[in-house]
Amino acid sequence: MSDKEKVSDAYxxxxxxxxxxxxxxxxxxxxxxxxxxxxxxxxxxxxxxxxRVVDERLVKLRKEAGMPELIGxxxxxxxxxxxxxxxxxxxxxxxxxEVGLEESSSFGxxxxxxxxxxxxxxxxxxxxxxxxxxKKALENLAVSGLIPKLxxxxxxxxxxxxxxxxxxxxxLTILSIASVNGKTTxxxxxxxxxxxxxxxxxxxxSLVDQEIAYMDKKDKTYFFPSLKK
Numbered sequence: 001m002s003d004k005e006k007v008s009d010a011y012x013x014x015x016x017x018x019x020x021x022x023x024x025x026x027x028x029x030x031x032x033x034x035x036x037x038x039x040x041x042x043x044x045x046x047x048x049x050x051x052r053v054v055d056e057r058l059v060k061l062r063k064e065a066g067m068p069e070l071i072g073x074x075x076x077x078x079x080x081x082x083x084x085x086x087x088x089x090x091x092x093x094x095x096x097x098e099v100g101l102e103e104s105s106s107f108g109x110x111x112x113x114x115x116x117x118x119x120x121x122x123x124x125x126x127x128x129x130x131x132x133x134x135k136k137a138l139e140n141l142a143v144s145g146l147i148p149k150l151x152x153x154x155x156x157x158x159x160x161x162x163x164x165x166x167x168x169x170x171x172l173t174i175l176s177i178a179s180v181n182g183k184t185t186x187x188x189x190x191x192x193x194x195x196x197x198x199x200x201x202x203x204x205x206s207l208v209d210q211e212i213a214y215m216d217k218k219d220k221t222y223f224f225p226s227l228k229k
Contacts, residue, residue, distance in 0.1 A: 108212030109163035
C-alpha cells in the first residue's frame, strides 16, 4: 500500500468514527476531532508534509475542531514549537492584521495597543502570543507598509492605525489629548494647544467624519470609542 493510500485510509477511518457521534453532542465531536487531527499529524507527519490535497483536508478539520489552521503546531500556536522563528513571526503578523482590520472597522480603523491585545487573545484563543510578540508583529506590519506607523499617546499608550486614516499632525494631537480619558472637548483642546478656532474645528470634523470620534451635541463632548477606559 502506497503512502498516499495509507493516509487516505486513515482519513476514511477518522470519518467513520465521527459518524458515530450525534451532531447534537458538539463538544464531544470537537474533542474527537482534535484528538483525531493530532493523531493523524503525528502518525503520518512525513506523508502529510508538503502534500497539498492532504493539507487542505487537515486545515478544514482543524477549523472545525476550533484549532489553529497551522498544521503541526498541536492545539496551541507557540513560538517554541517553530524551528524557524521567522515563520512564527510571519504567521502571527498575518493573524494580527486580520484581527486588527476586522475589529477596528467600528472605530475608524484605530485601536489602542492594550485593548487590541485583549481582543486578539479573545479572537485567537489558540495563539500564545505575549504583548511583546504582538508589538513586534505590528512594527513589522508598519515597516512593510501594510499598516500606518504606531503612535505614542499622551496617556503613554500606543495607538494602532489599521487603515490609512487621515491622521495628520493636528488629528494626532487631539487623539493624544483624548487618550487620557477617552474623550475631549473643544475648550480642552483650545486650552492645551492654543490653536485658533477654525483649526480645532477642522481637526474635530475630520475625526468625526472618519468615525474615530462621535460628538454628544448636548454637552458638546467628543467621545473616542477606540480610546475607551
